[in-house]
Amino acid sequence: MSELLTDRPGERRLFLGNEAIVRGALEAGVALVATYPGTPASEIGDRCYEISRQTDLYFEYSVNEKVALEVAAGAAASGWRSLCSMKHVGLNVAADTLMTLAYVGVKAGLVIVSADDPSLFSSQNEQDNRYYAKMAGIPMLEPSSPQEAKEMAKAAFKLSEDLQLPVLLRTTTRINHTRGAVTLGELAPYPGPGFFPKEPFQKVMVPMVARQGHVRLLEAQARAADQAEISGFNRISGQGTWGIVTSGVSSSYVEDAVAELGLQDRMRLLKLGFTHPLPVNLITKFLASLERLLVVEELEPYLEESLRAIAQAQGLTLPIQGKSPALFSRLYEYHPALVRRVTARYFGVPDKVTEPPDPAAVLGQPLPDRPPNLCPGCPHRAMYYSVKIALKDLGLEGVFPTDIGCYTLGLLPPLSMADFLICMGSSINTAAGISRATEQKVVAFIGDSTFFHAGLPGLVNAVHQNHDFLLVILDNGTTAMTGHQPHPGVSLTPPGYPCEHVPLKRVVKALGVEKLWVVNPFKYQETLAATKEAVSATGVRVLISEAPCHLHVHRLQGKKSKARFRVTDQCQDCRHCLDYFGCPAMQLSDKPEEGRMLIDTDVCTGCAFCVQWCEAIRPVKPGSK
Amino acid sequence: MNNDLNFKKLRIFLTGVGGQGTLLASRVLGEAGLEAGFAPLVSETHGMAQRGGIVVSTVVLGEVKSPIISPGEADVLLGFEALETFRALKYCHDRSLVIANTAAVAPYPVAIGQAQYPPVASLLQLMGEHVGGLLAFDAGDLARQAGSALAVNMVLLGALAATSYLPFSQEDLLHILRTRTNPKFLEANLKAFQAGVDAAQDSRYWLRRPASWH
Numbered sequence: 001m002s003e004l005l006t007d008r009p010g011e012r013r014l015f016l017g018n019e020a021i022v023r024g025a026l027e028a029g030v031a032l033v034a035t036y037p038g039t040p041a042s043e044i045g046d047r048c049y050e051i052s053r054q055t056d057l058y059f060e061y062s063v064n065e066k067v068a069l070e071v072a073a074g075a076a077a078s079g080w081r082s083l084c085s086m087k088h089v090g091l092n093v094a095a096d097t098l099m100t101l102a103y104v105g106v107k108a109g110l111v112i113v114s115a116d117d118p119s120l121f122s123s124q125n126e127q128d129n130r131y132y133a134k135m136a137g138i139p140m141l142e143p144s145s146p147q148e149a150k151e152m153a154k155a156a157f158k159l160s161e162d163l164q165l166p167v168l169l170r171t172t173t174r175i176n177h178t179r180g181a182v183t184l185g186e187l188a189p190y191p192g193p194g195f196f197p198k199e200p201f202q203k204v205m206v207p208m209v210a211r212q213g214h215v216r217l218l219e220a221q222a223r224a225a226d227q228a229e230i231s232g233f234n235r236i237s238g239q240g241t242w243g244i245v246t247s248g249v250s251s252s253y254v255e256d257a258v259a260e261l262g263l264q265d266r267m268r269l270l271k272l273g274f275t276h277p278l279p280v281n282l283i284t285k286f287l288a289s290l291e292r293l294l295v296v297e298e299l300e301p302y303l304e305e306s307l308r309a310i311a312q313a314q315g316l317t318l319p320i321q322g323k324s325p326a327l328f329s330r331l332y333e334y335h336p337a338l339v340r341r342v343t344a345r346y347f348g349v350p351d352k353v354t355e356p357p358d359p360a361a362v363l364g365q366p367l368p369d370r371p372p373n374l375c376p377g378c379p380h381r382a383m384y385y386s387v388k389i390a391l392k393d394l395g396l397e398g399v400f401p402t403d404i405g406c407y408t409l410g411l412l413p414p415l416s417m418a419d420f421l422i423c424m425g426s427s428i429n430t431a432a433g434i435s436r437a438t439e440q441k442v443v444a445f446i447g448d449s450t451f452f453h454a455g456l457p458g459l460v461n462a463v464h465q466n467h468d469f470l471l472v473i474l475d476n477g478t479t480a481m482t483g484h485q486p487h488p489g490v491s492l493t494p495p496g497y498p499c500e501h502v503p504l505k506r507v508v509k510a511l512g513v514e515k516l517w518v519v520n521p522f523k524y525q526e527t528l529a530a531t532k533e534a535v536s537a538t539g540v541r542v543l544i545s546e547a548p549c550h551l552h553v554h555r556l557q558g559k560k561s562k563a564r565f566r567v568t569d570q571c572q573d574c575r576h577c578l579d580y581f582g583c584p585a586m587q588l589s590d591k592p593e594e595g596r597m598l599i600d601t602d603v604c605t606g607c608a609f610c611v612q613w614c615e616a617i618r619p620v621k622p623g624s625k
Numbered sequence: 626m627n628n629d630l631n632f633k634k635l636r637i638f639l640t641g642v643g644g645q646g647t648l649l650a651s652r653v654l655g656e657a658g659l660e661a662g663f664a665p666l667v668s669e670t671h672g673m674a675q676r677g678g679i680v681v682s683t684v685v686l687g688e689v690k691s692p693i694i695s696p697g698e699a700d701v702l703l704g705f706e707a708l709e710t711f712r713a714l715k716y717c718h719d720r721s722l723v724i725a726n727t728a729a730v731a732p733y734p735v736a737i738g739q740a741q742y743p744p745v746a747s748l749l750q751l752m753g754e755h756v757g758g759l760l761a762f763d764a765g766d767l768a769r770q771a772g773s774a775l776a777v778n779m780v781l782l783g784a785l786a787a788t789s790y791l792p793f794s795q796e797d798l799l800h801i802l803r804t805r806t807n808p809k810f811l812e813a814n815l816k817a818f819q820a821g822v823d824a825a826q827d828s829r830y831w832l833r834r835p836a837s838w839h
Contacts, residue, residue, distance in 0.1 A: 014652070014659045014667070121670070145666075145690075178692040179655055179667035252690035259688070337695030356697030357755045359714045363748070367712055368740035370642065370732035372678035578737045584677060587736035 002050045007187055015182040017175040018043035020146040021085070021113060022051070024153025028109065029188030031080035032058045034068035036453060037482035038087030039122040040176035041115035045085060046483060053496055056190040060499075061485050064424075064453040065090035069097045069112065076110035076166075077203065079194035081157050085113035088129045089423060093454070095132070101166055102136045103213030104203050105220070108194070109157030110166040115176050118298045118333035122481075124404070124423060126332070128299035133168045133276040137217050139224045140168040140276035141233060144251045146180035152233065152273065154185070159227060163220045168276070172298065174249040174333060225277040233273025234282060240266035242347055243290040245283075245303055247272040250296045253339035261344055261351065278306050284314050294346045295322030298334055321346065371412055376585045377550035377605030380407040380474050383521040384417045385581050385609075387443060387472065390531040398443045398535075399434055403427040403455075405447035406481045406549075407474050414582040417445065425454025432458075432467040441535065442469040448504055449479035449487040456511065462540045463512040470534050470541045475504055476549040484552045492548055492556055508542050515541040522547055524612035550605055561606035563619060564599075570616035571596040577614060586610075632792045634687030636694045637785075640713045641705025642730050643680050646778030649806070650703065651682035653782060654791075656801045658686045661793040666692040677733070679709055686792060701790055702756075703781050705764075706730050711748040720757035722835055724784050724825075725749065726764035726777055749832055758835030760784060760825060767820040773810060776817035783821025788835075795822065 133140035658665035704710025
């Protein structure tokens with residue numbers, strides 16, 4: 001039984017922010033959850049999958065975020081409280097839905113979790129999704145701790161129902177991936193079947209209906225503003241004539257800073273949790289009591305700009321600052337000492353400044369980096385190797401549009417198999433543009449999950465337009481990067497996974513691709529031959545590289561290859577393996593006089609790929625070391 | 626056990642490389658903190674950073690709301706790998722306690738000869754000059770002797786529990802291990818934990834004694 005189903009109200013548990021959100025939704029009686037995995041939101045879906053195997057909760061890993069939001073919108077229109085979670089850039093994919101869903105509205109509560117990623121721990125940008133709430137005109141809550149994440153997730157369903165609007169629960173990585181004490185409340189029972197009430201002249205967004213939809217949205221926003229004024233998530237504390245307005249995880253840094261600087265008697269804090277629409281009256285009263293104000297928020301000056309606008313409208317002239325070269329940056333996440341330092345500087349009080357030791361200065365030289373790398377035994381590396389050798393043998397230099405997944409690590413040397421990446425699915429369409437505009441050989445890479453997410457329209461387009469590139473679909477049977485979630489083409493599923501299998505090969509053929517190769521990338525000679533054919537052909541070509549993620553097979557089936565390999569004294573020290581392959585199991589001997597390669601048998605997975613192209617690599621005989 | 630009624634706050638920084646069990650160690654510390662009545666915060670690295678890269682987590686206890694630790698503000702550094710422990714020196718202050726696994730995991734640029742791994746002995750010596758206490762030993766070796774090469778995290782937890790820095794007891798941590806971790810590995814984990822406790826009692830491993838140590 002999932003720990004999130006613990007039915008002991010009042011008990012405290014150590015939950016990840018993402019788990020706290022799931023618990024809050026369960027306490028609100030959520031009946032449907034849909035998601036597409038993406039760091040830092042992935043655990044919301046993963047926990048819901050587990051729970052859906054144990055309760056009546058309906059859960060799906062949808063094919064992308066737009067699909068997920070529309071599934072949730074349909075269920076919410078039918079009276080089921082629904083949750084839809086995604087990483088920040090996922091909301092770009094779902095944005096088309098979101099903007100008009102705000103006109104359509106909801107019947108039962110619909111909560112959309114957007115997990116933003118300041119500092120880009122695992123993302124392609126650090127956009128600030130608070131602007132989505134403003135643009136769509138929907139209410140937004142921003143938690144500052146796991147406990148608050150649970151409370152807000154729960155409250156968001158009621159708010160959504162009261163206003164008949166979807167609610168954005170906007171988190172950042174530090175909230176999603178922080179564990180904290182969460183007090184359990186009552187779990188809600190399964191609501192039973194829903195019912196879809198037919199109201200076509202409110203819910204079919206043709207122009208005449210949508211014109212009224214916009215009117216309803218503005219009316220609901222006015223009611224949302226009233227709710228913001230009385231929300232317990234917006235709190236004023238402290239005393240004095242200096243002030244700070246803050247939200248999200250920054251508010252914890254602010255609280256620590258105020259305590260450590262000893263400013264409790266001089267500083268008033270307005271911690272905002274209900275951040276769209278903003279509580280204008282509350283803010284006006286707060287500003288009117290102050291001499292100067294600092295705004296502490298990560299990323300964009302979302303609050304700061306609104307506060308200035310409110311002050312202007314009210315004729316208040318106190319200094320309001322946040323983002324500036326001397327204060328806070330719009331870049332990256334903040335940390336406690338940074339917030340303390342800037343607070344001290346802005347209000348002109350002393351800070352205890354201690355300069356931490358700089359390891360490189362202490363050592364007197366830079367420290368070696370530790371870049372992430374594809375795992376040993378990873379099928380992507382084997383496929384990349386064959387493409388590199390095929391191009392070399394053919395005397396060609398390829399251009400490599402790539403996509404989002406583990407294989408993006410092919411960017412790093414020695415693979416260097418990534419030249420252009422924007423977002424999910426961009427590999428296929430940018431390949432089309434590059435191949436049209438140049439005479440270069442274009443080989444694009446996309447993973448299986450990403451292909452289902454955003455690759456299908458691009459491939460249809462490429463066939464229809466008769467573009468000229470090779471698309472390699474790196475099919476490892478799972479969504480590996482985010483923790484091995486299933487997708488429609490999945491070949492390895494978690495136990496009890498109830499869904500239909502949609503074979504990738506059939507989909508590619510059905511989209512009109514006639515030149516198709518399917519290889520097992522660990523079979524080197526066959527893969528190399530197929531890759532040469534595919535590279536040399538013209539028009540839209542697809543090569544599917546089919547081999548499961550080694551980590552996933554190992555975890556799911558507990559299977560471990562016993563085969564291991566070693567470098568014999570035949571090694572001529574040519575370093576081809578380092579220059580073209582770069583498996584983490586391969587390293588230089590730390591005895592340079594021996595001058596040859598080693599395979600670390602503890603790291604080697606026994607995939608037996610390198611042994612097919614290097615004569616100096618041979619199997620380790622069983623029993624020997 | 627720390628019976629200090631003046632306990633205010635403790636910030637623990639854990640660093641290592643993917644697969645070394647830093648996340649479980651931080652979670653165990655957090656759970657023990659919760660049972661002891663605190664409202665601990667445990668911050669974790671997930672996602673891309675785990676593919677052979679550096680894995681960092683933090684545990685904060687007491688009068689502190691921020692879930693992460695700024696440079697210069699870690700009271701305890703639990704280092705799972707020698708180079709990464711040294712890299713995290715920037716999170717230490719001059720009273721920090723460092724518990725360091727001396728075992729090295731070569732990063733890829735080192736493995737392929739593009740960079741040099743600095744000698745572990747000099748890393749430790751330099752580190753000792755900038756912190757309040759330094760306990761260093763081969764936790765990988767102790768883990769293997771305890772029956773599981775993967776139990777480096779348990780060895781380091783044991784060593785930390787044997788110091789006076791935590792606001793809860795060794796027994797409190799053991800209780801979490803017994804009730805909240807995989808029973809399949811419990812025996813090896815308990816042995817590894819005890820090996821860590823013993824290591825902390827061994828004066829040879831203390832490269833620098835904390836002033837408050839007695």
